[in-house]
Amino acid sequence: MNADGREATPAGWQRAALGEICDIQAGGPALRRSERVPDGVPLVRPADLRNQRISAESGMPHVAPERADRLQKHRLAADDILVTRTGTVGRAALVTAHEQEWLYNTHLLRLRPHDRSQASYLVAYLARRATGHWLESRAVGTTGMRSITVRTLSELPVMLPPLDQQRDIGAALAAVDEKIRAHEEIVRAAGALRETLSGLLMSGRLPTRP
Template sequence: MSEEGVAGLPEGWARVALGKICDIQAGGPALRKKDQVRAGVPVVRPGDLRHRRVSAHTVAHLDPEHARGLFRYRLAAGDILVTRTGTVGRAALVTEGESGWLYNTHLLRVRAHDPSQAPYLLAFLADRRVVDWLERRAAGTTGMRSVGVRTLKDLPVSLPPLDRQRDIGAALNAVDEKLRVHEEIVRTTTELRETLAELLMTDRMPRPRSFGTGEAGSSRTT
């Protein structure tokens, strides 16, 4: 991607500003520590975006009463979240599992006018060249840089025909899903290892019963 946009598009592709095909909105509550509860409405933060998905294991929760007036910041399946502060430009696709959750002030929500374009747009936004484009336009000092709604709306998007968009989105979505599954395996195996280590190191691990020993289990040949 050049400073002016995508150059040398393949035949049949088009160039359009992201804001022409998507609604883009800044996030809601910053979610201070004192506002968090153990169980409530999940609120997605930048650190919850992993491998272009939202990690349910790290999200904070807001009291349902406080969340009641934040309807405009509710997520829906097919939304794309983009980090607007810190490490700008990281993106994740919202699935049915996160529908109804909230997202905080450090994220931007991208909602495609045509939901079928969402997987392709996620792939486009996650492209290193696009991230570089956003980083060059981020305002502020190092560590406190941010990207605004206007900048993201102006992002030039290269669009292949819709059937090609679907093919590209589906292919990369399948890879992202494999990454998510493997990460879940690593997470659960790590938790299992920690539990096992604690039991072993405190001598609380049940010992297996021996079979075939003692009077009841012995056999004699004659």
């Protein structure tokens, strides 16, 4: 740490504000339950951000295609980054090619790195506990309804190693995140199996002995 409490900048690294290296855009549409459609364009919510990726397991709502056509500026592109604006502020997820052209709702902010090769590193940087503390300390509002603004996120200081190191760091941490997601899927599947087995055993439909 420096005397002012900031992290020291390693040799060859640079410090920049997030808004200097990314375009940051406020959230997209709010969607009332009556406006949801069974098929259409998925609308990402904060609940859909898990382990630095977007997960559709929680029943993501969909926007009618004709309405989505009017929301082009809120369409996602591969290597965009979504950040939670409200609630637990600062959780981040990388947009992959699978989620391209999806929409994101009003409780999220979208980052679009000027250099898309930095995306994996920036997601990893946003996932740091220290980054979360920085954003939380600047959130405004009451408990449970705290939020951050585009301006606040733009001012976030980011430590930037040389680009080749950014790619290596981003790839290494993305691999760890993938292992976490895989283990969570194993736990989820085992939990579902236990629930099924419990129902069969405790209803007498499955004998406990041959």
